[in-house]
Amino acid sequence: MSDTTHIPTLDDVARVAGVSTATVSRCLNEQQKVSAKTLERVMKTINDLGYTPNFNARAMAAKRTHTIGAIIPTMENAIFARGLQAFQETLHASGYNLLVSSSAYQPDLEAEQIRALVARGADGLLLIGYERGQDIYDYLQRRGVPTVLAWTSHPDGGHASVGFDNCAAMRMLADRVLAMGHRRIAVISGIVEGNDRAEGRLRGIRESLVAHGQDPDALPVIQTAYEIENGAAAFETLMAQDPRPTVVMCGNDVLAAGAISRAKHLGLAVPEDVSITGFDDIELASILHPTLTTVHVPHRDMGCIAAQELIDMVEKRSMGATRKLEVSLAMRESLRPVVEP
Amino acid sequence: MSDTTHIPTLDDVARVAGVSTATVSRCLNEQQKVSAKTLERVMKTINDLGYTPNFNARAMAAKRTHTIGAIIPTMENAIFARGLQAFQETLHASGYNLLVSSSAYQPDLEAEQIRALVARGADGLLLIGYERGQDIYDYLQRRGVPTVLAWTSHPDGGHASVGFDNCAAMRMLADRVLAMGHRRIAVISGIVEGNDRAEGRLRGIRESLVAHGQDPDALPVIQTAYEIENGAAAFETLMAQDPRPTVVMCGNDVLAAGAISRAKHLGLAVPEDVSITGFDDIELASILHPTLTTVHVPHRDMGCIAAQELIDMVEKRSMGATRKLEVSLAMRESLRPVVEP
DNA sequence: TTGTAGGCGTTATCAA
C-alpha cells in the first residue's frame, strides 16, 4: 500500500471518466441534465475511485450547505432529546443535515456558537427561547440567516417561532394545584436570568396565586440549574420550613426527579406527606415512583413543525411564521388533594 | 437599513485597513508576525466591519479545521452524555470544536456520517466500539484521519482506543450475583448484532456461569433496543416464567430502569421478590427506587483521555495508543442475596 | 448534452 495515497477530486473523476468536471458535477447535483450513458460511466468511476465530494469546496462554490444548525442549552439530560430527534428526522427527510451545539445555558457561549455555525455556512438556525441580545438578532438578519425560535412563544411576534406559552402552561397546573386545596406551595425553579422559559413558568405560578387571592411575594422559591442533584438539595431546604409546604412545584421533570428521590431519603411519602409536580413530561416522568404529575409538552410535534418551518424559510416559501402549540396536564400519582385535618 | 447588505470578507478588511489580505490573515492567525501598529489598525477594522472569517474558505486553504467529529449511537438517553461532555470540554480547552452525530445504532448510517464528517474536513474522529466493516477502517486510513475508539477495549490492539473491557466488567458483576446465591438468572441485553459492547456484556455473564459450573445455554436472554419501555416489556416476559428468576441482569441502566418500573406495576418488590442490576451508572441509577446496583463506568475520564489522545494524534504527537480503564461495582439496593427457604 | 472558465474566501509560499 503506497504511503502517498491521493484523495480523489472532481478532476480525477473527470479525467478518468473522460468528461469535463462540469459533467461530473451535474451527475452529482442535477442528474436529469446528463445522458443516461455518461451518468452511468461517471457514477462507476466515482465508485471505483472512492470519490467523496469535498463539503467545504462545495459550500464555497454553491453558497448553500443543506445544513441546519441548532443550539440547545444542554445535552446532559433528556429535556431536548426527543424534540431534537424529531427535528433532525424531518430535516433528513428533506435532504438537510443537522449540526448541534450546546450552550450550557451560557449566553456568551451561545453567541459564539451562533457565529461559528453561520461561519460554517448553515442555511438556517434553530434557537431555544427568545431571550438574547438584540445584537445577535441584528447579526442574523444582516447575514440573512433564517432562524426559528423553539420551546417558547415569542410575546411580540417579531420572530419565527414554534412553541408554547410557558407561563400559561404552568399557570394551568398551578390552578389545578390550588383547586386541590393546596395553600402552602413552594417552588424549585430553573435559573430565571437569561431563560425566558424558566421565567415564564415561575410567573405562571405567581399569576395563579394572584388570581386565587394569594400573596405571590410570600411564595418560597429556590432557583437552581436543571440537575437532579440540585433538585434534591433544593427540596430538602424547602422542606425544612415550618410549617412545611404541602406541594413542591418544580420547573422541570429533572428537578422533580431529584425532589422525589430526596423525599424518599428523608422518609417523606409522596404524595401522602407532600405533593410534587414537574414540567416537560420526559420519559422519566412516568417511571418515577410515584409517577410524576407534570405538564405534557408535545416535543415531537414541536421538532417536526420547527424543521418544516425552517426549511420553508430557507427555500423562500415562508417569511417566518409563529406557531403556538397546546400543552396539557399529565395527572399522575405525585400530586393529590390536600386532606383537611 | 439597506437591503443589499454585504457580508464583509478578508478583502474588505484589507482594503479598508489599507493593507494586503495576507497581512489581515496574519493578524488572525500569527499575530507575532505583524507589527503592533498594523495589528491594532487591522483589528479595529475587523471589529468595525463585523467581519467573521469564512470557515469553509479557511478549511480549504489551510487543510485543517480544528474540528473533531464524534459519532455516537444515540442521543436519546444519557448513556453517552456525560462522557461526551467531558470530551468536548477537553477539546475546547485545546482550541478544537466538536461536531456530533448520532447513528441510531445503524451501521450504514454510521458509515454515512463518517464520510460526511470527513468530507467536512474533520481533523479527527471519535467512534464508539470497534465492530464495523473493514472498509470503513480502510477508508479512514486512506484519508489519513486519526480515529479513536471509545467505550470499548479493542481485542487485538490494532486501533487507538480508550475504554474498558465490557465482558470482564459484566463478568465481575455476575460473579458477585452468583456469590450471593442466585441460580435463576435472566438477562435483558441490548441488541448484540453489530454492538460489541452489548455482546461483550452478555458474554461476560455466560463466562461467569461457566466458571461457576452452570450451563450458559440455559440462560434466558431477551435482546432489545436500549429504551426504558423495552426494558419494562422484556422484564414482564421474563418474570412470566415458572419458576421465575431471582435476578434480572440488564445490559444497561436504561433497561434496568424500565425493569424496576414494571416490577412495581406487577406488584413485585425489588429486591425482595426479584433483584435487578444495570450497567453504566448514569445519574438515574442512584435516584431510582430502589437504587440500582450497577457497573460504574468512568465516563468523564474516558471522555477526557479520548480527547487528549485524539489531539495528540492529530498533532502528530502520538501514533494511536490503547488505554484501558478500570470499572467498579456500584453496589446499591436493587441486588441482594438469595434467602434460602 | 457537454465543455470552458471564472469565482467562492482563505492560507501559504516567495519575494521584496
Added chain:
DNA sequence: TTGATAACGCCTACAA
C-alpha cells in the same frame, strides 16, 4: 514586516 499570487475543490453561467 509586508505584498503578490498561486493554490484549495467545486459550482455555474455561458458557449458550443
